[in-house]
Amino acid sequence: xxxxxxxxxxxxxxxxxxxxxxxxxxLRCPAPSSEMTAPQPCSARSAHHAxxxxxxxxxxxxxxxxxxxxxxxxxxxxxxxEQERHLIHRGREEPKEGKxxxxxxxxxxxxxxxxxxxxxxxxxxFNFHQAVDGIQEQQRQQQAGKNLxxxxxxxxxxxxxxxxxxxxRVCDLMSDFSAFEEKFRVLAGHFQTMYLTLNIDVDAxxxxxxxxxxxxxxxxxxxxxFMHKALxxxxxxxxxxxxxxxxxxxxxxxxPFVTSSNCTVGGVCTGLGVPPSHIGRVxxxxxxxxxxxxxxxxxxxxxxxxxxxxxxxxxEVGVTTGRRRRCGWLDLxxxxxxxxxxxxxxxxxxxxDILDTLPExxxxxxxxxxxxxxxxxPANMDILSKVSVEYRTLPGWKCSTEGVRSFTELPPEAQxxxxxxEDFLQVPVKWVGVGxxxxxxxxxx
Numbered sequence: 001x002x003x004x005x006x007x008x009x010x011x012x013x014x015x016x017x018x019x020x021x022x023x024x025x026x027l028r029c030p031a032p033s034s035e036m037t038a039p040q041p042c043s044a045r046s047a048h049h050a051x052x053x054x055x056x057x058x059x060x061x062x063x064x065x066x067x068x069x070x071x072x073x074x075x076x077x078x079x080x081x082e083q084e085r086h087l088i089h090r091g092r093e094e095p096k097e098g099k100x101x102x103x104x105x106x107x108x109x110x111x112x113x114x115x116x117x118x119x120x121x122x123x124x125x126f127n128f129h130q131a132v133d134g135i136q137e138q139q140r141q142q143q144a145g146k147n148l149x150x151x152x153x154x155x156x157x158x159x160x161x162x163x164x165x166x167x168x169r170v171c172d173l174m175s176d177f178s179a180f181e182e183k184f185r186v187l188a189g190h191f192q193t194m195y196l197t198l199n200i201d202v203d204a205x206x207x208x209x210x211x212x213x214x215x216x217x218x219x220x221x222x223x224x225x226f227m228h229k230a231l232x233x234x235x236x237x238x239x240x241x242x243x244x245x246x247x248x249x250x251x252x253x254x255x256p257f258v259t260s261s262n263c264t265v266g267g268v269c270t271g272l273g274v275p276p277s278h279i280g281r282v283x284x285x286x287x288x289x290x291x292x293x294x295x296x297x298x299x300x301x302x303x304x305x306x307x308x309x310x311x312x313x314x315x316e317v318g319v320t321t322g323r324r325r326r327c328g329w330l331d332l333x334x335x336x337x338x339x340x341x342x343x344x345x346x347x348x349x350x351x352x353d354i355l356d357t358l359p360e361x362x363x364x365x366x367x368x369x370x371x372x373x374x375x376x377x378p379a380n381m382d383i384l385s386k387v388s389v390e391y392r393t394l395p396g397w398k399c400s401t402e403g404v405r406s407f408t409e410l411p412p413e414a415q416x417x418x419x420x421x422e423d424f425l426q427v428p429v430k431w432v433g434v435g436x437x438x439x440x441x442x443x444x445x
Contacts, residue, residue, distance in 0.1 A: 001231065001238040001274065002281045005265055005342045006245040118216065119223030120171040123162045126184075128191050128200045129154030135195050148257060149294025149323075157191075159260035166190060173213045174220055181206055224273040231278050240268050242285075246338035254381060257296030265342045284344035284427070286335055288352045288417075290364075291325040293318045297384040300328035300364040314354045329391065331364040332424050337377035339425055347425070349418060350433035353440075358396040361417060365424065366390035394420060401434040407444050410434075 133152045140147040150156060161167035166187055172180050188200045230236055244263040247253045252264055261267065265282050268274050289310050292298045301307065307327045310316065316325035338344075355361055367374040367387040378384050397411035404410050410418075410432075418429050432442040 001240065001268075001278050002283065004239065004283045004285055004348075005242045005263070005338070005344070006285045113218065116219055117221045117223075117226060118170060118219045119226075120169065120174060120220050121223055122170045123158055123167045124170060124173060125154040125158040126168075126187075127154075127205055128188055128198060129157040129161070131198055131200075132157040132191055132195055135198065146295065149296070151318075156260045161187065170216075170220055173209065174217060177210060177213065180209075184209070227272050227274055231274070240272070240274075242267075246284075246342060247334060249341075252341050254296050254384065255379075257294070257381070264338075281345040282342050283346055283348060283430075284335070284338065284342060285348045285350065286330075287314075287350050288330060288355055289314075290328050290331045290334065291316055293323050293325045297381050298326055298328060299333075299367060299384065299387050299389050300331040300362075301326050302328045306358075309357070310354060313357070314351055329362040329364055329389075330421070331389075332421065333364055333367055333377060333389075336425055339427060344425075344427050346428050346430040347421070348431035348433070349421065349429050350431075352414060352417075352432055353401045353434045355396065355417075356400050356402075357398065359398060360396050361394050362391040363394060363417075363420065363424075364389045365392045392420070402440065404434050405439070405442060407432070407442055410442075 130153055133150055133154045133156060136156070137147040137150060137152060158167065166183075168180065168183055168187060172183060184206060185202055188202050188205075192198050192200060230238060242263060244259050244261070245253075246264050248259045249263040249267075250258050250260055251262060253259075262270055265279065268279055269276050290298075290300055291310075291314075292301070302310070303326075306329075310327035311324055314327070316327055317323070318325060366389070367378070367384075368390055369383060369387055373390070374383075374387065378387070394417055395413045397413040399411055401410060401414060407415065407418075418432060422429050428444070430444050432444065434440050434442060
C-alpha cells in the first residue's frame with residue numbers, strides 16, 4: 001500500500017496525475033485500472049481539493065489551479081468508471097454536503113455509488129459546527145486582531161467534539177434515530193451554552209438529518225473491516241490519497257495555522273485503521289514553487305510582481321473559499337522538513353510550466369535568524385515569521401515546456417532545476433508536471 005503526501009502548505013488537483021505501470025497509482029485524475037483502492041484517511045472540506053477528469057472523451061469534472069473551476073472532497077477514484085469499487089472516506093462527514101454530492105454525482109457520473117464508501121466511524125460535521133467556526137473566527141479577530149483563516153466549514157469544532165467525546169459518528173446516524181436525536185440535542189445544547197449567540201433550529205436540523213440518513217445509508221460501511229479485506233484478501237494495488245498538506249498537520253505543521261487532523265503519513269494508520277507494517281512507498285507531491293492559502297508564516301512568499309505572476313499563471317485560487325493563494329519561491333527547507341516526517345520514497349514535482357517565463361528562479365535553501373543559520377525547521381511561529389531566507393539562484397529557461405513529454409526534451413535549465421531539487425533533498429523526482437492534462441505528466445522511470 002502506498003501513500004501520497006503533499007509536501008507544503010497547499011493541496012490541489014494539479015499537484016499531480018500519477019500513473020505508474022507497476023503501482024496503478026493515481027491522484028485526482030484516475031486512469032483505467034481494475035485494481036486500485038483510493039482511501040482518504042483524514043479529510044473533510046478542503047480549500048484546495050479539486051480535479052479535472054475526462055469520461056468518454058468529455059469533461060465530466062473540474063480542475064482547480066488552471067482556472068477551470070473546482071469540486072470539493074470526493075476521493076479521486078470516485079470519478080473513474082474503470083475503478084473497482086474500493087473507495088472509502090474516513091474523516092469528518094457533513095451530511096448536507098454528502099447529499100449534495102449524491103445529487104451532483106447522479107447527474108454527472110455513472111456507477112459512482114459503487115465506488116464511494118463512507119466509514120461508519122467518521123465523525124459528523126453539523127450546521128452548528130460551521131456556525132461555531134464562524135463565531136470563533138470573529139472572536140479571534142476581536143480579541144487578538146487576527147484569525148486563523150479557516151474555511152468556516154466546521155472542521156475544528158467537529159474535531160473538538162470528537163476530542164471531548166461527545167461527537168456523533170455516522171454509525172450513530174445509521175442506528176436507532178431516537179437515540180441519535182437524544183445525543184444530538186445534548187450536543188447542540190452544549191454548544192448553545194458556550195456560545196450564547198448561537199441559534200440552532202434543532203427540530204428542523206433533525207428532520208433534515210433523518211432524510212440524509214436514508215439517502216447516505218447505501219454508502220456506509222465498516223471502514224476498518226473494509227480495509228482489512230483489501231489488505232489481506234486477493235492482491236490489490238492500494239493508494240492512500242492525502243487531502244491536505246504536510247505543513248497543515250495538527251502536530252507537525254505551522255501550528256496554530258493548521259488543519260485539525262494528521263495530514264502526514266501517520267494519518268494513514270490513525271485515520272484508516274491500517275497497520276504501519278502495510279505502508280509501502282510514500283510519494284511526496286510538491287509544486288515547482290510554494291503556495292499558501294490564508295494566514296500564517298510563509299518565509300519564501302513573494303508579495304510582489306513575481307508572486308502575482310505565479311498566482312496568475314498558476315490560477316492559484318482556493319475552491320471552497322475563493323481566496324487567492326499566496327505564492328513564493330520553492331522552499332526546500334520546508335520540503336526537507338516534510339521529508340523528515342514522511343520519509344518520501346520519491347517526489348512528484350508539479351506545475352513546472354508555470355515557471356516558463358522567468359529569466360531566473362530562486363530556491364530557498366536555508367533559514368537565517370540574526371545572521372545565524374537555523375539547523376532545522378522551527379516549531380515557534382514567531383521565529384518562523386522572522387527568518388530571512390538564503391536563496392540559490394538558478395537560470396530560467398524562458399520557453400514553453402507544456403508540450404514536452406520526456407525529461408530529455410526539457411530545456412537544460414529545467415533539467416538543472418529538477419536535479420538541484422533532487423540533490424538538495426536526496427530524494428529522486430519520479431514525475432514532473434508540465435500542464436493540466438494527464439499526458440502532461442513526465443515520468444522519470
